[in-house]
Every structure is written in structure tokens, then in C-alpha cells.
Amino acid sequence: MEIGIIGLPNVGKSTLFNALTNAGAASSNYPFTTIDPNVGVVPVPDRRLDRLEELFKPEKRTPSLIKFVDIAGLVKGASKGEGLGNKFLANIREVDAVIHVVRLFEDPDVVHVMGGVDPVRDVEIIETELMLADLDVVEKMLERVSGQARTGDKAARERLASLEQMKECLAQGKPVSSLGLPAEIFREVQLLTSKPMLYVGNNSEKRNAAAAQALQKLAQEHKAGFVEICGSLEAEISGFSPEEKAEFLKEAGSEYTGLERVILESKKLLDLIVFLTAGETEVRSWIIPNGITAAKAAGKIHSDFERGFIRAEIYSFEDIDKYGDEKTLKEKGLIRSEGRDYLMKDGDVCLFRFNV
Secondary structure (H helix, E strand, O other): OEEEOOOHHHHHHHHHHHHHHHHOOOOOOOOOOOOEEEEEEEEEEOHHHHHHHHHOOOEEEEOOOOEEEEOHHHOOOHHHHHHHHHHHHOOOOOOOEEEEEEEEEEHHHOOOOOOOOOOHHHHHHHHHHHHHHHHHHHHHHHHOOOOOOHHOOOOHHHHHHHHHHHHHHHOOOOOOOOOOOOOOHHHHOOOHHHEEEEEEEEEEEOOHHHHHHHHHHHHHHOOEEEEEEEEEEEEHHHHOHHHHHHHHHHOOOOOOOOHHHHHHHHHHHHHHHEEEOOOEEEEEEEEEOOEEHHHHHHHOOOOOHHEEEEEEEEEEEEHHHHHHOHHHHOOOOOOOEEOOOOOOOOOEEEEEEOOO
């Protein structure tokens, strides 16, 4: 999955990106420090994979991956090209979801391009620009499709009706995601406001609680995800060794760091689940859409697995975690045999049988 990171300049986007990826993207007290998009691939944290590694002691451990795309800060007027806005907006049209980093911290040494901290205002500025950019795209498509619809083309007429709905929605200042249209309608159009949104509030260690509460309330109203982090602290933690990170989390009484919560919330936002494979050679996690069948999941590993699918031998992570080995699971009848149409569940541990 691919997640775009957006926000106003100087809100901490590149700091977040650096902490996520350790990629060393430019980060400083100037708008538009990032010009070309930075791309980083990050492993998805999963304590279940840690446990399977402990049990199976494999030669190799392979986590699922997520790609983050950090684009330059957007400004008011971005949809009309202000601050290279058109170029920046084009960079996120094809991502699966969007992380909107919103500044919650007060710091006189870091310029706020709007003059002061106001998360609701900042969100409205960015989302207005996204809607205006989408409106421009929809209006151009309407011109093209209306001609096709006049010829009596049924598919074109249906598409025209959908585009007219989108235009009216955007003109009213609402994202097209609020229409509740089927996801496939947006695959060709690639509208920015059709994508799932996660607000990441970037706070300081001297927490601005009022700003955080305002952003969380807005996220609930917009049916968006919400995670609050301290970007500077997360940047520091990202350089810790696994032992140091574990000790930090233990002291904080938390299972995951703020950055890990951002990744996990992104996965949740896209309605993705994880299945696992485990053995002496490798333990591995695989990200798949919720609702996928066993045969399609097998195809994620290799197309031959789907083509020659016979059955899937499946047990739950909770059972292997509890009993500690597959032999005990077999004795207790906890390993199931499932057919190709079985709907995969999060935490399924699978062995696929196939013949080609």
C-alpha cells in the first residue's frame, strides 16, 4: 500500500517521514524544503511476527511493507499553482490513502506560515485546495464524457451521472468520499478527496492539549483516522536499538511507538488485514484486503499457488501463541482445512497446498 503525506509547510512532515523511514529527507525552517517527493518503504510492525520468530526460529523474517510518499508543503492557492501546487498535488493522486500532518506545537523558532497554531483552520485550507483541484478534474472529465453520453452510450451516461454528483458535492465544499459511491468509480478518476484520510497531530513534549482535542473532534466529524505524536521525540526513538526501544515502550506503558501507531492506523484505514506464514525457513506477514478468499491470498505468495490451489491448512495466531507448537494444535484439532472460497481472517497462519 502507498500512503501520501501532506500538510502545510513547517508542520513536521519531513520530520515524520525521516522518523518513519530513516531516509534523511531534507528538513528545516523553510517552506518548500521538499520539492520532489521523497519515497520510503517501511516494514509494518506486527508483534505476532515477533512471536512466530521466537517459536519457529527461522532462517529469515520478512515483514509486510508500506510505502510512504512525502510531498512538499501545500499552501493556500495550491489548486491554482501557488507554491508549485499543481506539481505537488499530482504526486499524491495515485496513493491509496492520505496522511494529513497538522501542526499542534507552538515554537517561535519554527515559522508557522499562517501565523499561529489553529488545526481546524489549517485542515480547512488544505482540504479546500484538494476539493478545488478535484473540481477542476471533474469539470474537464464532464466535458469529455457528456459528448459520449449524447451518442446513447449507456456506460457513458452512467459515468456522466456519477461525475455530476461529484461536481455538485465538491461545489458544496464536501469531499467526494462523503457520497458513498463504490470505490471502483474512483479508480479511473483518481480524485484526491476520494481517498481515506488520517490526521496526524504533531505535538511537542510540552503538549498542546486544546489543539489536540480540536483536531481529534474534527477527525471524528470527517470520519477520518486520528493519531497524535510528538515528531521530535519519534525522530529520537527511531534511532534507538530494538532493546532501547523495548525499554522505552515498557517505561511508557505502551505497546507501540507513535510512528508504529501511524502505520497501523493507515492499515486499518484501508481495511487491510494480515495473514502469516511460518516455518523453519521463514516467518512472514502478508497484507491483503479484508474479504479476500484463500485462493486469492495464496496468489499473493505466487500465482501458481492460486492457479493450482487445492486447500489451505489454517490455524489462528492466538492458538499457536497459546500452545506454542503445531504438533499440539494438530492433537487438539485446531488446524482447519479450508477451500478456495474461504474468506481470510486477520491473524490466520496458513500453509497452502497446490498442484500445477
